[in-house]
Amino acid sequence: MSLAPLGYLDAAGRRAHSILPLTWFTLSVATAVCIVIAALLWIAVRRAPKNGGALETRSVPVERGSNGINWITVGLLISCVPLLVTLVWTMAALAAVSGPPSHPGLTLDVTAHQWWWEVRYDATNPSETFATANEIHIPVGVPVLVRLHGGDVIHSFWVPKLSGKTDAIPGQTNLSWMQADQPGRYRGQCSEYCGFQHANMAFEVVAESQADFASWRAAEVQPAPDPITPAQARGQALVQYRCGLCHQVRGTGAGAISAPDLTHLMSRRTLAAGRLLNNPGSLIGWIQDPQGIKPGTQMPNQYLSAQQLSDVQAYLVLLR
Amino acid sequence: MRPADYRTPAIGSDSLAHQARLLEVWATAPGLKGFFSSVDHKQIGIRYIVTAFLFLALGGIEALVMRLQLAGPNLSLLTPEQYNQLFSTHGMTMIFLYASPILSGFSNYLWPLLLGSRDMAFPRLNALSYWIYAAAGIFLYAGFLTGNGPNDGWFNYVPYASRDYNPGLNEDFYSLGMVFLGISTTVGAANFIVTALRTRAPGMSINRLPIMVWGTLTASAANLVVVPAVSLAFLLLWMDRQFGTHFFDPGGGGQPLLWQHLFWIFGHPWVYAIVLPAMGMVSDGLPVFCRRPLVGYAAVALSTVATMILGFGVWVHHMFATGLPGLALSFFSAASIAITLPSAVAVFAWLATIWLGRPVITTALLFFASTILLFVIGGVSGFMTASVPVDWQLTDTYFVVAHLHYVLIGINVFPVVGAAYFWIPKMTGRMLDERLGRWNFWTMFVGFNLAFLPMHVTGLLGMPRRVYTYAQGMGWDTLNLITSIGSFVFAVGVLLFFVNVWKSLRSVANAGPNPWDAPTLEWAVSSPPPPYNFAVIPTVVSRHPLWENRLDEEGAVSSIERGMLLDKGKETVGTTALDAVPDMVLEMPEDSFAPVLLALGAAALFVGLLLKAWLVAGGGTGLVALAILIWLWPRRELREREAGS
Amino acid sequence: MSETALAQPEKLPVGPIGRHGIGYWGVGTLVASEAALFAYLLFAYFYTGAAAQPGWLLEPAPPLKLALPNTILLLASSLVAWVGERGVLDRRRWQALLGFGGAAIMGTGFVVVQWFEWKAKAYGLGTSSYASLYFVTTGFHIAHVIVGIGVLVAIFAWTALDYFSPRRRLTVSAGVLYWHFVDLVWLFVFATYYVTPYLGFGR
Ligand code: HEA
Ligand code: HEA
Ligand code: CUA
Ligand SMILES: [Cu+2]
Numbered sequence A: 001m002s003l004a005p006l007g008y009l010d011a012a013g014r015r016a017h018s019i020l021p022l023t024w025f026t027l028s029v030a031t032a033v034c035i036v037i038a039a040l041l042w043i044a045v046r047r048a049p050k051n052g053g054a055l056e057t058r059s060v061p062v063e064r065g066s067n068g069i070n071w072i073t074v075g076l077l078i079s080c081v082p083l084l085v086t087l088v089w090t091m092a093a094l095a096a097v098s099g100p101p102s103h104p105g106l107t108l109d110v111t112a113h114q115w116w117w118e119v120r121y122d123a124t125n126p127s128e129t130f131a132t133a134n135e136i137h138i139p140v141g142v143p144v145l146v147r148l149h150g151g152d153v154i155h156s157f158w159v160p161k162l163s164g165k166t167d168a169i170p171g172q173t174n175l176s177w178m179q180a181d182q183p184g185r186y187r188g189q190c191s192e193y194c195g196f197q198h199a200n201m202a203f204e205v206v207a208e209s210q211a212d213f214a215s216w217r218a219a220e221v222q223p224a225p226d227p228i229t230p231a232q233a234r235g236q237a238l239v240q241y242r243c244g245l246c247h248q249v250r251g252t253g254a255g256a257i258s259a260p261d262l263t264h265l266m267s268r269r270t271l272a273a274g275r276l277l278n279n280p281g282s283l284i285g286w287i288q289d290p291q292g293i294k295p296g297t298q299m300p301n302q303y304l305s306a307q308q309l310s311d312v313q314a315y316l317v318l319l320r
Numbered sequence B: 001m002r003p004a005d006y007r008t009p010a011i012g013s014d015s016l017a018h019q020a021r022l023l024e025v026w027a028t029a030p031g032l033k034g035f036f037s038s039v040d041h042k043q044i045g046i047r048y049i050v051t052a053f054l055f056l057a058l059g060g061i062e063a064l065v066m067r068l069q070l071a072g073p074n075l076s077l078l079t080p081e082q083y084n085q086l087f088s089t090h091g092m093t094m095i096f097l098y099a100s101p102i103l104s105g106f107s108n109y110l111w112p113l114l115l116g117s118r119d120m121a122f123p124r125l126n127a128l129s130y131w132i133y134a135a136a137g138i139f140l141y142a143g144f145l146t147g148n149g150p151n152d153g154w155f156n157y158v159p160y161a162s163r164d165y166n167p168g169l170n171e172d173f174y175s176l177g178m179v180f181l182g183i184s185t186t187v188g189a190a191n192f193i194v195t196a197l198r199t200r201a202p203g204m205s206i207n208r209l210p211i212m213v214w215g216t217l218t219a220s221a222a223n224l225v226v227v228p229a230v231s232l233a234f235l236l237l238w239m240d241r242q243f244g245t246h247f248f249d250p251g252g253g254g255q256p257l258l259w260q261h262l263f264w265i266f267g268h269p270w271v272y273a274i275v276l277p278a279m280g281m282v283s284d285g286l287p288v289f290c291r292r293p294l295v296g297y298a299a300v301a302l303s304t305v306a307t308m309i310l311g312f313g314v315w316v317h318h319m320f321a322t323g324l325p326g327l328a329l330s331f332f333s334a335a336s337i338a339i340t341l342p343s344a345v346a347v348f349a350w351l352a353t354i355w356l357g358r359p360v361i362t363t364a365l366l367f368f369a370s371t372i373l374l375f376v377i378g379g380v381s382g383f384m385t386a387s388v389p390v391d392w393q394l395t396d397t398y399f400v401v402a403h404l405h406y407v408l409i410g411i412n413v414f415p416v417v418g419a420a421y422f423w424i425p426k427m428t429g430r431m432l433d434e435r436l437g438r439w440n441f442w443t444m445f446v447g448f449n450l451a452f453l454p455m456h457v458t459g460l461l462g463m464p465r466r467v468y469t470y471a472q473g474m475g476w477d478t479l480n481l482i483t484s485i486g487s488f489v490f491a492v493g494v495l496l497f498f499v500n501v502w503k504s505l506r507s508v509a510n511a512g513p514n515p516w517d518a519p520t521l522e523w524a525v526s527s528p529p530p531p532y533n534f535a536v537i538p539t540v541v542s543r544h545p546l547w548e549n550r551l552d553e554e555g556a557v558s559s560i561e562r563g564m565l566l567d568k569g570k571e572t573v574g575t576t577a578l579d580a581v582p583d584m585v586l587e588m589p590e591d592s593f594a595p596v597l598l599a600l601g602a603a604a605l606f607v608g609l610l611l612k613a614w615l616v617a618g619g620g621t622g623l624v625a626l627a628i629l630i631w632l633w634p635r636r637e638l639r640e641r642e643a644g645s
Numbered sequence C: 001m002s003e004t005a006l007a008q009p010e011k012l013p014v015g016p017i018g019r020h021g022i023g024y025w026g027v028g029t030l031v032a033s034e035a036a037l038f039a040y041l042l043f044a045y046f047y048t049g050a051a052a053q054p055g056w057l058l059e060p061a062p063p064l065k066l067a068l069p070n071t072i073l074l075l076a077s078s079l080v081a082w083v084g085e086r087g088v089l090d091r092r093r094w095q096a097l098l099g100f101g102g103a104a105i106m107g108t109g110f111v112v113v114q115w116f117e118w119k120a121k122a123y124g125l126g127t128s129s130y131a132s133l134y135f136v137t138t139g140f141h142i143a144h145v146i147v148g149i150g151v152l153v154a155i156f157a158w159t160a161l162d163y164f165s166p167r168r169r170l171t172v173s174a175g176v177l178y179w180h181f182v183d184l185v186w187l188f189v190f191a192t193y194y195v196t197p198y199l200g201f202g203r
Helices: A014-046 A069-097 A210-221 A230-243 A280-288 A306-316 B016-026 B031-037 B041-070 B080-115 B123-145 B170-198 B211-243 B256-273 B276-290 B297-311 B326-338 B340-356 B363-385 B388-394 B398-428 B434-460 B477-505 B545-551 B594-611 B614-632 C022-051 C067-089 C093-119 C129-160 C170-199
Strands: A106-113 A116-121 A130-133 A135-139 A144-150 A155-159 A163-168 A174-178 A184-189 A202-208 B011-013 B537-539 B559-564 B571-575 B582-587
Touching (some): A014 A069, A014 A163, A014 B340, A014 B363, A069 B340, A106 A135, A106 A155, A106 A163, A130 A210, A163 A174, A163 B388, A230 A306, A280 A306, B041 B080, B041 B123, B041 B398, B041 B477, B080 B256, B080 B276, B123 B594, B170 B211, B211 B256, B211 B297, B211 C129, B256 B276, B256 B297, B256 C022, B276 B340, B276 B363, B276 B398, B326 B340, B326 B363, B326 B388, B363 B388, B363 B434, B398 B434, B398 B477, C022 C129, C022 C170, C067 C170, C093 C170
Parallel strands (some): A135 A202
Antiparallel strands (some): A106 A116, A116 A130, A155 A163, A155 A184, B011 B559, B537 B559
16 A cells, blocks of 8 residues: 555546546646745735835825736736636546446445445345445456445545545435556545544455456355354354344344444454454454444444453454 | 704714713713623624634634644544544634624724714614624533533534434534524624615715725625525424424435535535625735725725625535536536636735735734735635545545635634734724734744645545544654644744733723824724714715825815714714715614623523423523513604604 | 815704614515525425425325415405505504504414414324425414514504604514515415425425
């Protein structure tokens, strides 16, 4: 990842690319206008001491001075040039990027929840439909259509290096799209204020080759593996009746969908919407004290005993 | 004896006996009685200014606490909830309790003086608008201080503000407080409009109005029609929360986006309403220190109005990412790009005024001149967000936070502090210290740019706004530290300003009527002005009554020394809307307790609604009705009823 | 040397004469602001309705049996209030009292009928966004009617006290202006909620 994972002055996909020149153009116009005005102002004010360095306002005589209306006319005329260019370019760029592609290579349903992202991959064959969370895999080189749903309050879907923001609003479905040119991990972030943990509502877009994508997809469709050791079996039981109130682990009794799907939890790089790097250690930390790590999160502390914790961990690390 | 229905006002010159007569009818009673009943626009104006600066300090301190939390990555000085209430309260305070009231304060104080009148058109309404502002401010802060401050940002999007997601009293305080405050803004706006149109000095035709009057008049006209949008939105929100209505709740067929439309239909015109009067201050103040009239008066006046007219049609630029159809986006994008032009008129007019004048470097000039630069920096970032595709990246990042602070601080705080240096001598008779003024200016200027210029880059590097913390390795650490340091430097600058005012209040009054040799009417009366402002009503024939002898105006000169005496009671003159030809003698109301009573009743009503204490609410309503009845009871002195009866 | 320009006014009215007075402007601004308020309420209706699913209108054919006569009653009361104002102008106190009193009674009648109209609805405030809009918009209007009745009663009382004359009657004209406004706004509310469904909006 680059130095600024959310910076958008370097783009990595078609949609972001086609906006970037316009961004640079307006930024240059903006900078140029500031410099010109600053220079004019500086010179104008610096002329003051030539009045004899008067400190007393009233000692400088009042004069009508020249009319000066030319300043306004000329200024307006010059300003019109970049403004018109920007106007036309804006319309052109808007036409180029706003509409979702008519033949997307992939269509996703993303639902934004306080404070995590639910991602659904639909398929004509229901058994190939699955859900995951906080990590979106896409094939490179094809446009991906994202249907955005608001799960509770308004959030906004944003992957700076691939595409600008589109809000996820309850009661309506907004469309966004993106296309990655290069394989890589691109950070995304909720960008509409949505409560306590708006700050920690990130996600990642993993762009990979068609082949990698296909094998990832095939793996995701699979149900969770069965427990092997007794600890894992105890862990699974616990997960089913403690965590299954909210979470789903496909292939087990844990079937609720009000929280991230855990079926292939360990295949994801981060935990809790980008809050932690995912590894067995941080997993334990999270389950022990989600409220400490992400204050206000919708996942309550579970108050598991040390034994239970290690069983749950043993089971969860199996979910690749 | 039956007072005459018609009279030819006597013309005369000022005299001591005349002044004594006027003083008797115009002076406010001393002590608490006068404090609560005064309708003198100067007292009300000063109260407004003091209260608004108090709120600036409060909002500023909130910001400083936020900046401590954001100074580095992963800091935990504040919990998320504390941070959320802080930034929301900061936004609310600055926008609603500082930026607008401070301008109302200056306008209240200055208008009758600028216009050559003895008071505002509706002095009691004026008092009411202050009392309601104060009460609503206390109401809103009562929420914050009890841990129930707003926590959904100043624009308070639903559904997060609805009861399902926000069960506390926070949003009830905010909603009701905003409806309450809206009353103050609305009646204030009505008062400004009628004052500007009907109580100018004879001869001050509409093309001779000071630009500040144009600014506040335009802002008031806008407020009059847009404040109801936000008041309504907040009322509907409160009903959604408390009475199970479904205006914004998609579950019941409501529309979350309806909130955004109602809010921004108000919100965008409003942001101009809180800068146009301040731009007027620059347009009126800057030329004094450039020793020449403003360049392009007519163009600047027209562009003030044009900004507002265009300003009604750009609200959707705050909603570019909400999934609206392309056609709507194009329209609002184009309008937002076009709106830069009227602003450019002011910028070039100011530049030309300095360039073609002979600037005298005073603290006030420094503040006014720096406004130009800060406005341009803030304006061009607005120009960038006006382009839809660009905004899809910029929106909701610190780039927008940078934009809003450049425009708000650049063309509200800076001109206001400049205006304070310019006009406080008029209000108190005491000059501010110029040397401390330089320190004041440079700390504010350097601190401000140090804090907010790097913020553009933070935004371009993708830092979202309204985050209570951020991770390491995002590329934002150093920039945020610089911003935090800059904020504190800026705060020291603001503190220096307060210190300077405080010092000046303890100095001797020696400003004289016209310390700057300025051209407009307020400088023709003593500093501070007497309760009746003008002993005789002046007659005006130019925009610069006090500069006429030097600017060689054609023909006649204004008459300041002689004019209508109007000393048969609390009187001033009413003039026609365009040409300012005298057309009636206005009978002004005496000091009255009705406004403060009404505000108290309204406060009880809102507290009752908040707590669902219907008895309190009912009592409040009763008090309001009573106050209105007292207020409107037709009175003989005001010639509202037939003398015989 | 240029000479001093000094306004030498003719005889000027002292205080408000007739409608001529700044109080009238004050009520004008109030009315403008209130009109904007109703415009936003109606905007909310059209905005929500335009985006809504079919079936949003809880009453695709709103019953006019009460609403139409009630509308006529309210509009007529405007006329009656105007007659009252004429009464003050022509120094016919009885006519004035009848006008203001009559308009107040007609307004009260409107409120009562509206109350029955509300009671007859099969839905309540919290049923759906349509219901909320309906009750809150008409409720806002009723609140204005009640304030307007208060104004009419005050004017009635003051007329009874013989406060006004053709010259000194700004209070009367301003109050009646407000009443006209309240009635006119109803026309818009009525058209929105009772007429546009027949024209196809929201169906
Ligand atoms: C104080 C008042 C104020 C003023 C005057 C402005 C002025 C402008 N604003 Fe700003 N704006 C705000 C206050 C203000 N704004 C606030 C508070 C917000 C954030 C709200 C929130 O989300 O919390 C906001 C947000 C905001 C947005 C939404 C951003 C987002 O959330 O994504 C946009 C988008 O278009 C915008 C645009 C503009 C434009 C085009 C102007 C123009 O009027 C500027 C015009 C002026 C100039 C451009 C300078 C002078 C011109 C020249 C010298 C000519 C040459 C110039 C060029 C060739 C470019 N503003
Ligand atoms: C006029 C408006 C105004 C002003 C003046 C300011 C002033 C400041 N603002 Fe604010 N700001 C807003 C309007 C304003 N702001 C708005 C509208 C928002 C958006 C809110 C939202 O998202 O909902 C915002 C948001 C905002 C944020 C973004 C929060 C976020 O998105 O998470 C930040 C962060 O840095 C910030 C910082 C500052 C700072 C450091 C100052 C500094 O200028 C403050 C300087 C300090 C002082 C002025 C205090 C000086 C006083 C003293 C030193 C004490 C003297 C004491 C006595 C006399 C008793 N502001
Ligand atoms: Cu979700 Cu911000
Ligand atoms: Cu705007």
